[in-house]
Amino acid sequence: MDTTYNVKIWNIRVYRGKRKTTYHVRWALDGREWGAPFDTRALADAFRSGLVSATSRGEAFSLITGRPVSHQSGASAVNWFGFAVQFVDAQWRQTAANSRRNTAKTLTAVTVALLRTPPTVSRPVDVRTALREFAFNTMRREEAPPEVVTILKWVERNTLSMAAWEDPSKLEEVLRSLGTKLDGTRAAASSVKRNRRILNVAMEYAVKHRVLRVNPLPKGRGAVPKTSSAVDKRALLNSEQAAHLLGWIRRRPRGGKRLHAFFATMYYAGPRPEEVVAMRVADVRLPDEGATDQWCELLFHTAQPEVGKNWTDDGAIHEERGLKGRAADDTRGVPGHPSLTRILRDHIEAESLKPGDILFQGEKGDLLASRVIRRAWRSARQEVLAPHEFESPTGKRVYDLRHTRLTKWLNDGIPAAQVAEWAGNSVPILLATYARCVSGQLPDLKRRMEAGEDLPDLSEAG
DSSP states (O other): OOEESOEEEOOOEEEEOSSOEEEEEEEEETTEEEEEEESSHHHHHHHHHHHHHHHHTTOOEETTTOSBGGGSOGGGGSBHHHHHHHHHHHHHTTSOHHHHHHHHHHHHHHHHHTBSSOOOSSOHHHHHHHIIIIITOTTTGGGOOHHHHHHHHHHHHTBOBGGGGGOHHHHHHHHHHHTBOTTSSBOOHHHHHHHHHHHHHHHHHHHHTTSSSSOOSOOSTTSSOOOOOOOOGGGOOOHHHHHHHHHHHHTOTTTHHHHHHHHHHHHHHOOOHHHHHTOBGGGEEOOOTTOSOOOEEEEEOOBOOBOOTTSSSSOOSBOOBOOTTSOTTOOEEEEEOHHHHHHHHHHHHHHTOOTTSBSSBOTTSSBOOHHHHHHHHHHHHHHHSOHHHHHSSTTOSTTHHHHHHHHHHHHTTOOHHHHHHHHTOOHHHHHHHHGGGOOSOHHHHHHHHHHHOOOOOOTTOO
């Protein structure tokens, strides 16, 4: 039971500090002490009178919030697990597959933290899997096998009510769980921030549907850990490193030439990996072989992030989406260096590709799998880079090819607005991300400042 009639209320305790006096109302429920501080005796007397009146009426007190049931919202009547399932279903159609998966991960961690007792029906890992893969997956919930159904029924019976969010100590406990990995170590700040963002949406949904009176999550400075979007300069590749890496991939026996063209597109044009995966042959505008200008143009209008078949509407591993941060059906054109023109022309001819074909195909003619891309890149780094470079952030992620290209454009003096257009970013985001990586322009900037900042010589003035 979440309520009790075993209530004991004490007199107001006065704490006289150096700066102010505080009046504490204290009471106990089933032996557990509760308290509430007030700045004035009048406020403390009014609150204590409310507690006494509740006991006189024979009203139950909540063991979660410590307050009389009449002081609570309708949260005590709503089970957290049932609410979380309802929230997932409400969000499913309006969120992308990757967001669905992240939501399921966050709600799984929260639900485990809101269990009355540790799991007894199965191993903790099985409980988390049942929650993440079935309970919080609208498409798969009805497909849950009998053993998963048993786990979820136990979870529903043993989850606290939504009134838990009105208990400050329980709220802190849940937030701590979101900031801790399963091995007890601290989670990355970016993960904590993502979890808090998802949970905030859930709390706003609870307020909107009158399950909670207010959003209980703390606001203001320090509520969410700070994260930096700035690129680490150590992750950038120099021209020699990039050449060796791409060269090794090209010589790779299995699919090397196809993957070489893929990575070359990222290095010379700076798109996101999911945008390159989605490209068709028709998206590449190649000049005639005899033309003086051998720059090509790449058109990006679709992204195909790999999120897993359990999270897409059609059961495909990749989800087809528009460009990030752009309107639906928007297109972004990016110039391709003559070196890239040569690579793509050879690739299209060698693969006998037609305009409607996928530009960079897997071995079975389908979309390139993320694991294939990551494995090839890791192998190239391991073979090409020195041991200390391999262990360093240098080109550690495939995405670092994009970072390298965008930084090079900025260092070459291309206006930030133009780079932002090619990259598919806003100018503020671009500058915040790459400002620390821009270099090589300081001598010229010093000369400009030195030429225009001398004060006039006033020694001969009357």
